[in-house]
Every structure is written in C-alpha cells, then in structure tokens.
Amino acid sequence: MRLDILNRGYGPGAKVLFALIRMFSGHPVPDAAKLVFYRPDFYGARAKRFTHEAMRGPSAWSVADRELMAAFVSKVNECAFCVGAHTATAGQAYQDGPKVEAVLADLESAPVEDGLRATLRMLGRLTREGKVSAEDMREVLSAGVSRQQVEDALAVCAAFNTTDRLADAFGFELLSPEGFEAGAKYLLKRGYR
Amino acid sequence: MPDEDKKRPDEDKKRAAHRALVDRVLNGEGRASPEQRARAFSNADIPPPLHALIDKVATRPAEVTDADFAAAKASGFSEDQLFELVISVAVGQSARLYEAGLAALAEATVNEEAG
Numbered sequence: 001m002r003l004d005i006l007n008r009g010y011g012p013g014a015k016v017l018f019a020l021i022r023m024f025s026g027h028p029v030p031d032a033a034k035l036v037f038y039r040p041d042f043y044g045a046r047a048k049r050f051t052h053e054a055m056r057g058p059s060a061w062s063v064a065d066r067e068l069m070a071a072f073v074s075k076v077n078e079c080a081f082c083v084g085a086h087t088a089t090a091g092q093a094y095q096d097g098p099k100v101e102a103v104l105a106d107l108e109s110a111p112v113e114d115g116l117r118a119t120l121r122m123l124g125r126l127t128r129e130g131k132v133s134a135e136d137m138r139e140v141l142s143a144g145v146s147r148q149q150v151e152d153a154l155a156v157c158a159a160f161n162t163t164d165r166l167a168d169a170f171g172f173e174l175l176s177p178e179g180f181e182a183g184a185k186y187l188l189k190r191g192y193r
Numbered sequence: 194m195p196d197e198d199k200k201r202p203d204e205d206k207k208r209a210a211h212r213a214l215v216d217r218v219l220n221g222e223g224r225a226s227p228e229q230r231a232r233a234f235s236n237a238d239i240p241p242p243l244h245a246l247i248d249k250v251a252t253r254p255a256e257v258t259d260a261d262f263a264a265a266k267a268s269g270f271s272e273d274q275l276f277e278l279v280i281s282v283a284v285g286q287s288a289r290l291y292e293a294g295l296a297a298l299a300e301a302t303v304n305e306e307a308g
Contacts, residue, residue: 002262005272039273043280046217050210057206078255122294131293137301147302154294155207161287168254169246169279 001031002171006038025186027179031172032085032163047162052192054155061152063188064093065116068100069156072120075104076127079164081172086160088177088184118143119150123157211291218277218284225274225281233278234285242268243278250279251286 001007010018014037018029036044055066067090074082087104091097102110107120118140126132140150166172175183219230232238236251246261265275 002257002259003272003276005276009272038276041217042221042223042277043214043218046210046214050207050214053207053210126290126294130290132297134297134300137297141301147298150298151295152207154291154298155211157294158211158287158291161290162283165250165254165283165286166280169250169257169283171257171259 001034001173002169006031006035006170010034010037025182027175027182030085030175030179030183031170032081032167035166035170035172048192050155051159051163054152054159056191059152060146060149062093064090066152066156067093067187068103068116069120069123069153070160071100071104072107073123073127073157073160074164076124077161077164077168079167081167081174082160082164084174084180085183085187088180089187092181092184092188115140115143115145115149119145119153122150123153126154126157127161211288215284215288218281223277224271225277229274230277230281233281234288236282236285240268243270246275247278247282250282254283 017037018034021029021033036048038044055070056063059066061069067086071083071086071090074086083104087097087100090100094100099111103112103120107117107124110117112120122132122136122140125136137150141147145153219234220227223230225233233243233247236247239247243265246257246265249257249261262275266272270278
C-alpha cells in the first residue's frame with residue numbers, strides 16, 4: 001500500500017493474526033482486511049460495524065443482492081480491487097457468477113428483477129453524478145421497491161463509496177482469482193465484523 | 194403501507210453506525226487537527242500540497258498516484274496524518290452521497306407521509 005504504516009505499522013497481535021490467516025487460508029491477508037487493523041479506533045472499528053450492518057444486517061434485500069450493489073457501485077467508481085472482491089462474493093452468494101457478470105457488463109439487458117435493476121440504476125447515478133432527484137426515487141419505488149429497501153441500498157452505497165476510495169487511494173494490491181474467491185467465502189461466512 | 198415499511202427496531206442501526214463513524218473521524222483524537230480533518234471531509238479550502246490528493250480521493254480516486262502522496266509528504270504531512278485525511282475525505286464524500294440519496298427519497302415520499 002502507498003503508506004508504509006499500512007504495510008508495516010501493525011502491533012504484535014495483528015501480526016500474529018495475519019500470520020494465522022495466511023497459514024489457514026493459504027492466501028496473503030487482503031489489504032482491505034489489513035487496513036481496518038491499523039489504528040482501529042480511528043477508522044476500522046466503526047467502519048466494520050457500519051459495513052457489516054449495511055451488508056449483513058436485517059434487510060428485505062438478500063445478501064447476494066447487496067453484494068451485487070457493492071460490486072456495481074465499485075464498477076462505477078472503477079475500483080478494480082472492490083469489483084474483484086464483490087463480483088466473487090455476489091457470484092458465490094447467488095451461486096450464479098454469469099448473472100453478476102451480466103449486470104456489470106450491461107445493467108439494462110441483465111437477467112435481474114425490475115426493482116433491483118431500478119435500484120442499481122439509481123445507485124449508479126448517485127455515485128457517478130453525486131446527486132439523484134425525487135423523480136429518480138419515484139422510479140425505483142414504482143418498480144416495487146419499498147422505502148426501507150431504498151434506504152438499505154443507500155447504506156450499501158455509502159459503505160462502498162468509502163471503501164472504493166480508500167482502496168484506490170491507498171493502493172490495495174489486486175488478488176489472484178483464487179484469492180478473491182477465498183475472500184468471498186470468508187465474507188459470506190463471517191461478514192465484515 | 195407494507196409491513197416492512199413500518200418502524201422496525203433496527204431501522205436506525207445503519208444510520209446510527211454511519212453517524213458514529215463520521216463523528217469519530219471528525220471529532221475524535223487524531224494526529225491531524227480537527228480543522229484539517231473537517232476541511233478534508235468537505236473537500237474545501239485544501240492547501241496546494243494536499244489539494245491534488247484530497248480532491249482526487251473525493252472525485253476520481255482511481256487516478257491517485259504515488260506522486261500525490263509524495264507531494265503531500267514533502268510538504269510536511271506525516272503518514273499518520275495522511276492516513277487520517279484520506280479517510281476523512283472518503284468518509285465525507287460518501288456521507289454527502291448518503292445524505293443526497295436520503296433527501297431525494299424523503300422528497301419523493303413526502304406526500305405519502307403526510308397522507
């Protein structure tokens with residue numbers, strides 16, 4: 001990563017944990033996981049709580065849908081690390097990798113329900129343009145999405161607009177396809193806590 | 194209104210967790226001053242050696258380079274300060290998106306609430 005403290009600034013407890021993760025998973029600890037262990041009182045502890053709540057807390061959206069939103073927002077932000085991580089996670093969660101690839105390639109023709117498509121379209125506009133209108137929101141609601149679901153989707157969008165920026169700014173190293181799949185398995189089992 | 198839209202006990206947990214993150218980054222202890230963190234959060238009034246880095250993180254993060262960090266460090270910012278300021282701008286930009294989305298949603302549903 002671009003700051004030496006994020007490569008080498010960890011305490012003995014974190015270093016032992018990183019070594020154990022390497023040993024048991026067979027993969028190096030992803031930079032996304034390392035970041036939240038650096039001075040966790042400043043960012044990591046609260047970021048994990050918010051991200052976990054958005055991605056795994058109660059919602060009418062499935063975990064797979066929310067992982068797809070994370071991948072989609074990351075695609076709009078051109079964040080290669082997060083696209084890789086959440087494409088793999090959404091693909092495993094749906095047990096349908098091609099569906100996720102189709103959404104990222106062309107949302108309008110992808111085989112997803114209209115409500116999810118309208119929600120992703122709105123999240124894309126918000127992420128790209130920094131704003132959305134009440135009319136944009138009415139379109140999502142009229143596609144059968146509840147108000148609470150829109151709020152839940154906005155929380156996912158907020159979490160990944162933060163993570164995408166940190167991934168690109170700090171320079172998270174891309175993982176191998178196997179590394180992303182291993183990370184996805186972990187995220188589906190344990191979440192973001 | 195559908196059951197799901199009725200007040201549910203956890204409905205504010207996402208917002209509360211987000212507020213806790215924003216509050217910590219802006220108001221908690223740090224190596225960068227609260228004023229510096231607030232300016233980064235808002236991406237406003239950033240002095241020249243930091244401006245390129247902070248503005249890119251807010252508006253086009255994929256374009257951040259090693260040189261942006263090198264310029265900020267050369268002007269005297271420590272790595273821990275840059276860690277905090279980059280997080281501040283990332284959290285700030287996404288907080289604005291979150292607020293903009295929630296405001297548009299509120300506007301779209303205002304009549305429903307009045308009724």
